Amino acid sequence: MTSTVNLLKDIPSIDKLLQSQSLHLQIDKFGHKSVKDEARRQIDNLRESLLQKEESALRWMSKSDFLEEFCQQISEAVEAQFSSTLIPVFNLTGTVVHTNLGRSSLPAEAVDSMVMAATHATNLEYDLLSGKRGDRDSHLERAICEMTGAEAATVVNNNAAAVLLVLNTLALNKEVIISRGELVEIGGAFRIPDVMESAHCTLREIGTTNRTHLKDYAAAINSDTGLLMKVHTSNYEIRGFTNSVSESDLSELAKEKGIPFVSDLGSGSLVDLRQFNLPYEPTVKDTVAMGADLVTFSGDKLLGGPQAGIIVGKRELIERVKSNPLKRALRVDKITLAALLAVINIYKDPDRLESRLPMLADLARPVAAIEEVAAKVIAAVSERLAGKAVVTVQACKSQIGSGALPLDLMESRALCITPIAQKGKTDEALQRLASAFRALPKPVIGRISDGRLLFDLRCLRNVDGFLGQLDSLAD
Ligand SMILES: *Cc1c(COP(=O)(O)O)cnc(C)c1O
Numbered sequence: 001m002t003s004t005v006n007l008l009k010d011i012p013s014i015d016k017l018l019q020s021q022s023l024h025l026q027i028d029k030f031g032h033k034s035v036k037d038e039a040r041r042q043i044d045n046l047r048e049s050l051l052q053k054e055e056s057a058l059r060w061m062s063k064s065d066f067l068e069e070f071c072q073q074i075s076e077a078v079e080a081q082f083s084s085t086l087i088p089v090f091n092l093t094g095t096v097v098h099t100n101l102g103r104s105s106l107p108a109e110a111v112d113s114m115v116m117a118a119t120h121a122t123n124l125e126y127d128l129l130s131g132k133r134g135d136r137d138s139h140l141e142r143a144i145c146e147m148t149g150a151e152a153a154t155v156v157n158n159n160a161a162a163v164l165l166v167l168n169t170l171a172l173n174k175e176v177i178i179s180r181g182e183l184v185e186i187g188g189a190f191r192i193p194d195v196m197e198s199a200h201c202t203l204r205e206i207g208t209t210n211r212t213h214l215k216d217y218a219a220a221i222n223s224d225t226g227l228l229m230k231v232h233t234s235n236y237e238i239r240g241f242t243n244s245v246s247e248s249d250l251s252e253l254a255k256e257k258g259i260p261f262v263s264d265l266g267s268g269s270l271v272d273l274r275q276f277n278l279p280y281e282p283t284v285k286d287t288v289a290m291g292a293d294l295v296t297f298s299g300d301k302l303l304g305g306p307q308a309g310i311i312v313g314k315r316e317l318i319e320r321v322k323s324n325p326l327k328r329a330l331r332v333d334k335i336t337l338a339a340l341l342a343v344i345n346i347y348k349d350p351d352r353l354e355s356r357l358p359m360l361a362d363l364a365r366p367v368a369a370i371e372e373v374a375a376k377v378i379a380a381v382s383e384r385l386a387g388k389a390v391v392t393v394q395a396c397k398s399q400i401g402s403g404a405l406p407l408d409l410m411e412s413r414a415l416c417i418t419p420i421a422q423k424g425k426t427d428e429a430l431q432r433l434a435s436a437f438r439a440l441p442k443p444v445i446g447r448i449s450d451g452r453l454l455f456d457l458r459c460l461r462n463v464d465g466f467l468g469q470l471d472s473l474a475d
Helices: 002-010 014-018 021-030 032-051 055-062 066-082 108-119 138-148 159-170 192-198 214-220 247-257 284-289 315-322 325-330 334-347 350-356 358-363 367-384 426-438 463-468
Strands: 152-156 175-179 202-206 225-231 261-266 294-298 309-313 389-401 404-419 447-449 452-456
Touching: 002 032, 002 055, 014 021, 014 032, 014 066, 021 032, 021 066, 032 055, 032 066, 055 066, 108 334, 138 152, 138 284, 138 309, 138 334, 152 159, 152 315, 152 325, 159 192, 159 225, 159 261, 159 294, 159 309, 159 315, 159 325, 175 214, 192 202, 202 214, 214 247, 225 247, 247 261, 261 284, 284 294, 284 309, 294 315, 309 315, 334 350, 350 358, 367 389, 367 404, 367 463, 389 452, 404 426, 426 447, 426 452
Parallel strands: 175 202, 175 225, 225 261, 261 294
Antiparallel strands: 152 309, 294 309, 389 404, 404 452, 447 452
């Protein structure tokens, strides 16, 4: 008992701690308040441990270099408080546009443009000619319209917001007719029926899961119909005995009945991906040309830009969308707008698109180039894991991701890591291996398949950075 009481008296005071050399440095870096608060927290913890008579605390305090270690602990805690939880990772999952890993990386031009918008006052909503209030959509509208053939365009926070806003504007308290085959759920919270409900629309599902005909749409139209909708079945494909109605047939029917036809494209590519040896995905331009009155699509899927939702189509409808009070809540911010502008500008030079848009460069990366990466890394990874796992290079398939073209896979190469483990322990060994790679300073994220850990090398650009941290891999 006496020893604890004595030790309590020996707990250094805050003032004494703050005078130490190491905490002085932290005060310079992070400010007096944070260091002082952390010191107080650590003192309280220590006092509590002593009162609980924790052996380790008693022993620690008796050490000759206790004060030094205590300051070090406080330093590290302050450091941790200021370190970001949002850090770069190596995406070796084989899914190029990976929603959980932040989708598209932006080109340098977009980053410059974001820095400009972030650090200056801009004419975001200011008309320099008239000196009056302007419109933030004006910066992008012309270029987007030229690229898509649409009359008008507006931009919001993401495509989910675009769909919500369009539904709420054109079909508030009305019915939205949609095929049962298109009631999609996209990764987690975006489900068409739920979005309809949030937008205060009534979902009027027609046809069957595999087959929906034009006559089903026609029969469902009544005086409560707000719009006809088509949703791109981004993340699945219905095969076999199927039928869906084309955009052109739907737009004809909609025109005849005097109601709008809206197409949610999801990925929304601005160019025909076949020119990069990628599978065909309907472009925004094609969809507009087939007569959709409004088309919605993402900025950070196949467009390769920042998170945004783009709505293009008939001017009269876009004007209605823009005057919905919800637009204010869903509008895009200046930094995103700056990035999107820069990315759209890159599209004006289609010949160099592939080299300038990181997303496209990864998607279209030739197998030979991926093989070169494999040749550069195989020996080092093999050596690092010697005795623990067998590492080979294997053919694999990458996918675009984010719901685009789910069934179309691109030929690629992967490091295939098979743990050497006792029978029945393979799973555990695999998980340990995967988590060791995730614990690296720049975490490496792969995928587990068939008892092996696969690192698809399609998106590996910084080979030196990848190899340079292998020494830090935990045993
Ligand atoms: C991805 C997707 C959405 C949601 O887009 P976000 O940009 O992620 O909000 C909506 N509809 C379809 C068809 C999609 O593919």
